[in-house]
Amino acid sequence: MHKLLKDSPGEKIMLLGNEAIARGAVEAGVAFATTYPGTPSSEISLNLFQMSKESDLYFEYSTNEKVALEVAAAAANSGLRTFCMMKHVGLNVAADPLMTLSYVGVTAGMVILTADDPAMFSSQNEQDNRYYAKFGGFPMLEPSSVAEAKEMIKEAFELSESLKQPVILRTTTRINHSNAFVAFGEMKERKTRGRFEKDPMRCVTVPAVSRGLHVKLLERLDSATGLAEKSDFNFVQGDGPLGIIANGVSFHYAEDAVKDLGIEDKTRILRLGFTNPMPAGLIKDFLKDCEKVLVVEEGEPFMEEAVKAFAQEAGITIPIQGKSADLFSRLYEYDPAMVREKIAAFFGFDYTPVNKIDTSDIPEIANRPPNLCSGCSHRATFYAVQKAAEGMDIICPNDIGCYTLGFMPPLSTGDFVICMGSSVSSSCGFGRATDQKVVSFIGDSTFFHSGITGLVNAVFNKHNFTLVILENGITAMTGHQPHPGVDMEQMGMPGYGRVDIEQLVRALGVEHVSVIKPFKVKKSMETIREALAFDGVSVIISKEPCILWAKSMKLKKVRPFEVTDKCTDHKECINGIACPSFYIEAGRVKIDANTCVGCALCAQICPDNAIRPLKQ
């Protein structure tokens, strides 16, 4: 049985934040869950997916976050407890239904989780999604620890049900990817069959209806403010004239700092966990007893601005600060030492930072940049495209996935990446605006996510570019989740359909469609040249499973190659494809047999024919 399905209240186990969140949802009786994978949220969905195979929980990987939210909205309006999770930028994709779902509301508890990524460990920006809660009018909860995250999601379901409004649970990477001991709680029974009661005056958002719904939303937010004022998630800790207001992981940094500085008797901390709507009364009360207040929050001055406004309303004129040039930054994440230092500086306490080591004389260490895996088929595709386009002036819009790494030399394939699906739509623009040839790349999962719409646009508006769809049969980047093009039977999971990308692309009306096997380099290059010569939209589908996935599923036999003494040492292989299995020893190119998977890409490009399967 899945470890998170165990009905053993009181048992204490070590859980990853994301596992704790999944467990919390299950304890809350969640019956319906949807997502599109994205780090740092991916393990929540992975665990729910696994549990759905062993229970009556419904889980789906949807084609994108917008779809996931729309599917979830229907379930939550049919009376099922519903959970929809995504990474922060995913909420942008879902923003359209999000803003109206707050008007419509729900009939059963619905939690929308946004996993924000301060410092961008695996994201293209560090947007602060607390503004979505304010923007859309959603109550929002923010945990400070792994254990609290599990409890909070349960409360979030209750809160949502009582307000008939979805609740946003906002985490950050340091919650999602932290581990701590968590005690299991009681399991609430799951209600898995619902019923949708027609209610057009609530659910059909024509203008006449929505005008009324906006009024109701504001009323619900008023009730939510009342609940935030009394919520146990908003509490004051300690006593003294120096005030600190903190949320999320920053609360613990502040708590530790106060202890480390030995200023417990002078400091009171207001921890806000229910952060939208902000509890004005509670905050004003807190401010009244303070001489000076510091707001500690990663990201944007979300709380700081509200607190200053409340102070103004209450006629309180004490200094209140948070973000400023000499205090906290709006950039990246915080850490305990930095919070300690700022608290000491703001309140005027002595603080000697630890004696850091002088690193100025440390020998130089080469970087360890991430790289496409040994035998990754994307490498072969990029190589073939670059060779086929030799001498042409090309722009290569790329997309979000492992293949984003293609931007690094020597493949240098990736000139423009802004969000999922952007490669296709930006190609429309580049093709129209320039005289350059445009060759863009997108993965299969990303194509389903939001590449299709760009391609439809391209067909309709008669744009001019070549799109390469990298079909590796899985969502590789986030840890091998399925997508609509995956053969689920092969994974031993019947009960799914399958959408064939080639048929789909043809059906969209793309006139020039070809399929390549990227490890057949010469043949691929010929096909690519034809596609590049086509005037209009051409699509190349490059088909080869993700090697990491194929290896773990035992779909591929691994047979390493070696460099024989026919090699004349021109290093064409290394300079051309940069496979991480290569290394140089005593000036000679070698292949690491432990990591080489025998894709034979290098063997085909070696002009000396010096790379051969290793004799075993």
Added chain:
Amino acid sequence: MKTTRLIIVAVGGQGNLLASKVLGEAALIEGVEVRMSEIHGMAQRGGVVESAIVFGNATSSIISDGEADILLGFEPAETLRAIGRCSADTKVVTNTATLPPFTVGIGKGAYPEVEEIKRVLKEKTAGLVAIDAMALAKEAGSPMSVNIVLLGALIQTNALGFSKESVIEAIRRRTKPAFLDMNLKAFELGFEAAANSVV
């Protein structure tokens, strides 16, 4: 209880996360509070994996620069790269078997001499244990047990104050039964090697 902060650095695939989980389990057995945080953005594509483990009664789960009490490095160049997390009071335990980054493999970047790495670490911190964990892992039965060899070395230093028995019990609970004997051997080899290798 006094707070002890441990940083573990490794290259993706070296089993850093399992090692952290074993230590977490050992903390549970010892009745010590523990919080861990991990960063593994693109680790499976050859990047660096770092875990921060905070034992005792602090409430944060990450460790600031200069504030690690112990640095455990699974790869010597990565240990050196993480030296900014140490102070002059930090104890360091490192593997000496190298895994040069690809950039070095193709001659585009320097890999410092292991002796030089050891010298710098020793000079700037409160004590260094350096062992060839790869050789010991192979001796135990598989290169995969490098992580457990290094746990053995860490426990030998007594920097965490955990008993050997607790950690062995944690290994029993946290590793696959098929690998248990190998891991127990790996742990012993690391434990013994560290006793003789304080430089």
